[in-house]
Amino acid sequence: MAVTVLSSPAHADPEADRQRVAAQLAETNSLLEGATDRARAAAASYNEATAALPNVTAAAATAKGVAAAQAAVADQARGEADKARGEFRVASEAYTAAAGKVEQARELNARFAAGAYQGSGLMQMNVVLASKSPTDLADKLTYLDQVSKNRARSLQDYTQARLASKVLQNKADSAKESAESAERAAAAALQVARRAEADAAALVEATVRLAEQQRQALATAEGERAETLARYAELEAESARIEATLRAIQAQAQNEQPSEQPAEQPAASGYHGGYFPMPVRGGWKSSDFGSRYDPYYHVWQLHAGVDIAADGGTPIYAVADGRVAQAGWNGGYGNYTCISHGEYEGRNIATCYAHQSSIAVGWGEYVRAGQMIGRIGTTGASTGNHLHFEVRLNGTPVQPLDFLPGCFC
Numbered sequence: 047m048a049v050t051v052l053s054s055p056a057h058a059d060p061e062a063d064r065q066r067v068a069a070q071l072a073e074t075n076s077l078l079e080g081a082t083d084r085a086r087a088a089a090a091s092y093n094e095a096t097a098a099l100p101n102v103t104a105a106a107a108t109a110k111g112v113a114a115a116q117a118a119v120a121d122q123a124r125g126e127a128d129k130a131r132g133e134f135r136v137a138s139e140a141y142t143a144a145a146g147k148v149e150q151a152r153e154l155n156a157r158f159a160a161g162a163y164q165g166s167g168l169m170q171m172n173v174v175l176a177s178k179s180p181t182d183l184a185d186k187l188t189y190l191d192q193v194s195k196n197r198a199r200s201l202q203d204y205t206q207a208r209l210a211s212k213v214l215q216n217k218a219d220s221a222k223e224s225a226e227s228a229e230r231a232a233a234a235a236l237q238v239a240r241r242a243e244a245d246a247a248a249l250v251e252a253t254v255r256l257a258e259q260q261r262q263a264l265a266t267a268e269g270e271r272a273e274t275l276a277r278y279a280e281l282e283a284e285s286a287r288i289e290a291t292l293r294a295i296q297a298q299a300q301n302e303q304p305s306e307q308p309a310e311q312p313a314a315s316g317y318h319g320g321y322f323p324m325p326v327r328g329g330w331k332s333s334d335f336g337s338r339y340d341p342y343y344h345v346w347q348l349h350a351g352v353d354i355a356a357d358g359g360t361p362i363y364a365v366a367d368g369r370v371a372q373a374g375w376n377g378g379y380g381n382y383t384c385i386s387h388g389e390y391e392g393r394n395i396a397t398c399y400a401h402q403s404s405i406a407v408g409w410g411e412y413v414r415a416g417q418m419i420g421r422i423g424t425t426g427a428s429t430g431n432h433l434h435f436e437v438r439l440n441g442t443p444v445q446p447l448d449f450l451p452g453c454f455c
Contacts, residue, residue: 084266084269084270085266085267085270085273085274085342087266088262088263088264088266088267088270088342089263089267089342091259091262091263091266092259092260092263092264092267092342094259095256095257095259095260095263096260098256099253099256099257099260102249102252102253102256103253105249106246106249106250106252106253109242109245109246109249110246110250112242112245112246113239113242113243113245113246116235116238116239116242116243117239117243119235119238119239120232120235120236120238120239122235123228123231123232123234123235123236124232124236126228126231126232127225127228127229127231127232129228130221130224130225130227130228130229131225131229133221133224133225134218134221134222134224134225136221138218138221138222140214140217140218264342267342267343271343274343275343275345277378277427278340278343278345278347280377280378281347281377281378281427282347282348284376284377284378284379285348285350285443288372288376288384288398288438288441289438289440289441289442290441291371291372291384291441292371292384292386292394292396292438292440292441293394293440293441295369295371295386295394296386296389296394296440296441316366316367316368316387316388316389316390317366317367317368317387317388317390317395318390319390321449321450321451322365322366322397322449322450323363323365323415323416323451324354324365324450324451324454324455325354325362325363325364325365325397325399325433325435326354326356326360326361326362326363326422326433326435327360327361327363328356328360329354329355329356329360329422329432329433330354330355330356330454331352331353331354331355331454332353332354332355332430332432333349333352333353334349334352334447335349335350335351335352335443335445335446335447336348336349336445337349348443350436350443351398351400351434351435351436351437351443351446352434352435352446352447352450353432353433353434353435354432354433354435355430355431355432356422356431356432356433357422357431358403358421358422358423358424358431359403359421359422359423360421360422360431361418361420361421361422362399362402362418362419362420362421362422362433363415363416363417363418363419364385364397364413364414364415364416364417364419365397365415365449366385366387366397366415367387367412367413367414367415368385368386368387368388368396368397368412368413369385369386369410369411369412369413370383370384370385370386370407370408370409370410370411370412370413370419371384371385371386371396371409372384372398372409373405373407373408373409373411374405374409375425375426376400376426377426377427378426378427379400379401379426379427379434380400380401380402380423380424380425380426380427380428381400381401381402381403381404381405381420381423381425381426382398382399382400382401382402382426383398383399383402383405383407383419383420384396384397384398384399384438385397385398385413385419390439393439393440394439394440394441395437395438395439396437396438396441397435397436397437397438398435398436398437398438399419399420399433399434399435399436400426400433400434400435400436401422401423401424401425401426401428401432401433401434402420402421402422402423402425402433403420403421403422403423403424403425404420404421404423405419405420406418406419406420406421407419407420437449
């Protein structure tokens, strides 16, 4: 008898799931940089639960099916074991009966053998000598012949009984082995079924926990709505102030005469087109420029730069010659530096660097392309070490990737 044991429910590749969830969390963190800490944590918790819930729900359904199938397999195995035990009982009873016949035949043959040993041949001679007439002799010889035939038949019965007994013994042994095998299979199937039922129960419980995690996260996010929206508004105001500052610097530069530039400061060559070099070496893009919709608070917000992730403390370099237009703390931007590179296609062009751990230049200072101006950090409204890099034309943020190498190297 064969009992099929089903495999455990299949699960998605854990590493692929981890990478997918990490990417979603990174996107959420970038989107919610301006939100409160509690709102960001709630969004991350919600996304984590949402990302995991479909797989867990599917796994729970599969596990339930496996548990039900394994329970059926265990029931079938128990039935086979009961049947095998019944066959063993029948075979054992038949063998016992056959063994009794063998014993009877053995006793009868033992008596015949004893008689032969004690001289049955002489008895035949005595019968012949003691006969009174030919008719009497014939009767006595017929009797002796019948005794001989009975002896032969008894020996044949004994031989057949032994053979039948051996067959029934083999059958009983086989039935016993089948019963024991069926009982082992039933026990194994029952264990698998119980494990499958436990797996299914755990996955169902995990599904319930994830759903509750979603609910609590949304409730927390809702509680942080007012403060988060206020922070979004403040970030927009900060960006507007930066734009106004850069416009004012441009206007001032246009009104200045070349002779007014301090003699000790070298003239900056500015920017004349082409790609900027990367402001960070060995970084990778963690978030794009553009307007993004916040699904938790249902508002649009502009991510005014591109985020370049790198280890904390990694040097940040000026991408072109220019004059430091702003350097210092700037609210949600954290430690923030803007460098004006002069006029480009009729507009002032500036690059700005946010969330620095430290700033290495000061306001009004002239810098050269490739000069270190600060280090990577996570100050202000930041969720991890990275550089928020902006390109602004007449103070207005534009797509930085249009000015950076396509290889991002």
